[in-house]
Amino acid sequence: MSDIFDINEITEEDIKLQYITPALLSKWDIKKITSVNCQLSVILFMEIVMENVAYLNNKGDLIQFKYGNTKIRFKGPYSLERIEQIKEWDNGYLVVSAKYSHTDEVVEDYIDLIPILENLYIKPEKFLHPIKEVKLDYAAR
Structure with missing residues (x-):
């Protein structure tokens, strides 16, 4: 090895x-x-x-949050085309800029990972604690 x-x-x-x-x-x-x-x-x-960075991307309305070896996929709005920018990370709460099919403008939107993690029986405080930054990464699929 x-x-x-x-x-x-x-x-x-x-x-x-x-x-x-x-x-x-x-x-x-x-x-x-x-x-x-x-x-x-x-x-x-x-x-x-371990890197303290998580990665976010989407393909249509399917959003993926990746940290370490854990990938969490969840449904976003049906009209979501692409997450363009991550504006803020606050320990499970994301502020993003996203493009939707029903408008030509990029719109500010919010993703709250805590209820998603809880529904998957993942303890949010333990999982999210080491994450200091979230980056967009469309290559991380």
């Missing part, structure tokens, strides 16, 4: 085996290593290594 991982391909097990376990064993007595210590190390490592 290569020493360099693509962030989209690295798993929690890779992190444990390649980085955390050797680091813990080199510094701590094996008898003092607990499951809690390992879990905290994984969380800290993921926050440092």
Whole structure:
């Protein structure tokens, strides 16, 4: 296995085996290593290594929000043609500029991810916490 991982391909097990376990064993007595210590190390490592950027795109009325290896797809307005710009990200709430089929003008619109995440039994506060920025990315399909 290569020493360099693509962030989209690295798993929690890779992190444990390649980085955390050797680091813990080199510094701590094996008898003092607990499951809690390992879990905290994984969380800290993921926050440092994992990009704090999520990506948004759409194809017609189907909107995709991607963070890490998680892709969430949901229906937008039937007349949505394209999300043109992300104006603001506020921990689950997006302000976007979008083009709709019923008007020639770009319109400001809003996406609230919290009820979508809750309906998928994803804890919004845990999932959204590391995300600091959302970018448009039509190549991220």
